[in-house]
Each structure stands twice: as C-alpha cells, then as structure tokens.
Amino acid sequence: MSLRSPLGRVLGTGAARDGVRHWWLQRLTSIALVPLTVWFVVSLLVLPSFGYGTLVAWMRQSSTALLLILLVLVAAWHSQLGVRVVVEDYVHSAGTRTLALVMVLFTHVLLATAGVFAVLKVAFGGAP
Amino acid sequence: MPTRPLSPHLSVYRMSRYTLATSIANRFTGMALSVGLLLLVYWLLAVAGGMQSYARAVRVLATPLAQLVYAALIVACCYHLVAGLRHLVWDTGHWLERAQSQKSAWLVVAASFVLILIIAYRLWFAGAHAP
Secondary structure (H helix, E strand, O other): OOOOOHHHHHHOOOOOOOOOHHHHHHHHHHHHHHHHHHHHHHHHHHOOOOOHHHHHHHHHOHHHHHHHHHHHHHHHHHHHHHHHHHHHHHOOOHHHHHHHHHHHHHHHHHHHHHHHHHHHHHHOOOOO | OOOOOOOOOHHHOOOOOHHHHHHHHHHHHHHHHHHHHHHHHHHHHHHHOOHHHHHHHHHHHOOHHHHHHHHHHHHHHHHHHHHHHHHHHHHOOOOOOHHHHHHHHHHHHHHHHHHHHHHHHHHHHHHOOOO
C-alpha cells in the first residue's frame, strides 16, 4: 500500500514540492549558455583592444547589448542553481544552510541586476 | 565517528578514477566561474561608470594576480563547457556505460585542452592586445 496521495502522485513534485524544476532549469540554462559563452569569448578575442573607447563602441551595438544582458542573466541563473547544490551538499547545519542559500540567491539577483543595469547604461549612451 | 552504520562515503571510491576526477573538476570549475561572474559584473560596472572609473578598474584588472585569475577562468570555462556538454549527452541516456564514460572523460579533457590552446594562441601570439 502506498502512503502517497493520488493528488501527490499526479502532481509528481515529490517531498520538496518542486519536482524536477531545479534539474530542468539547470539543463535549460546550460544549453542557452553554450552559444552565449562561445559568442562572448570569441567577441573578446577579436576586439582590437580592451581600451575604454573600443569597449563602449562595442557595447553600444544593439546586438552586443542584447547578448551581454542575456549572458549576465542566464549565467547568474545557472550559477545560482549550481552554488545552491554545493551549499545543500556541504553545509550540514540547517540554520546555516538556510542562511547561506538566502545569501546565495540575494547575491546572484544583485549581480544579475547590476550587470543588466551596467550594459543598459552604456548602451543608451549614459557614459561619456 | 559514530558507531552506527554509515552509508558509503569518499573512502569507498577509488579517487584515481578519472570519471570521479572529471565530475569533481566540473563542480570545482563551476564554482570558479561563479567568481568569474562577479568579475564580469565588476568589469561591466567599471565601463558603465565612465572613463575614469574604467581607468581605476584597469589598475586592478591588469595586475599579474588578475592575469593569473583570467588564465584560471579560461581553463575553467573551457572545461566546464565541454564537461557540461557531456552531461547533456548523459541526460539523453547515451554514453552511460562504464567503458563509454571512461572514454568520454578523456575526450572531455582532450577537447577542453584544445580549446584552451586555441584561446592561449590567440591571446599571446596572434592577438597581442593589452587590457
């Protein structure tokens, strides 16, 4: 006799009430990061210099700004999912673990927001 | 150690197995790239802050220590990318047999090494641009 409720079996979200969401999001973000990372590395390698003027001109192109924003957002998301698992694996005390997970989430949201803000600021010509 | 029975831990695995080494390396490089994300955002904010803010950041970003960090990040990025692709193949149910996963472990190391060499060649021999 199974002690699982019929509703629980249908929803299939398990004890953590989250199902395969974490696993699936980690896969989706990793697939998205393949072209984004390759684009970013190749772009940096073909830039004529890392001087201020060159970088601003590069970041003001719409395609660069768009892809940089996507890179920052998806990388932060993927990183948060990954660091979360490491914290869950190695921090054993429940209180410290919860605190660490909240800090990890907040840090990543802050990084993503700051990155997007910086790209938009340059792209819309705020920088002199 | 408690006297109650414990589930098998690190000591039961053969640490020299490259399948194990590649798995740990994937997690380790992932953590390194999280630090790289911090550096990326710092760099973007420095550019957004204007010419003087970027000049100040470059003084930090061009130190030998920072160069060492970039080298580590390039290695981590290449490895994590290739090892991640191997995970995606596993997710489709392929290459899961022991012999196949040992073979793909070597493939991952070889492929990431080739990527690292290409980037290093471009950076130090063909590119020659200073940060």
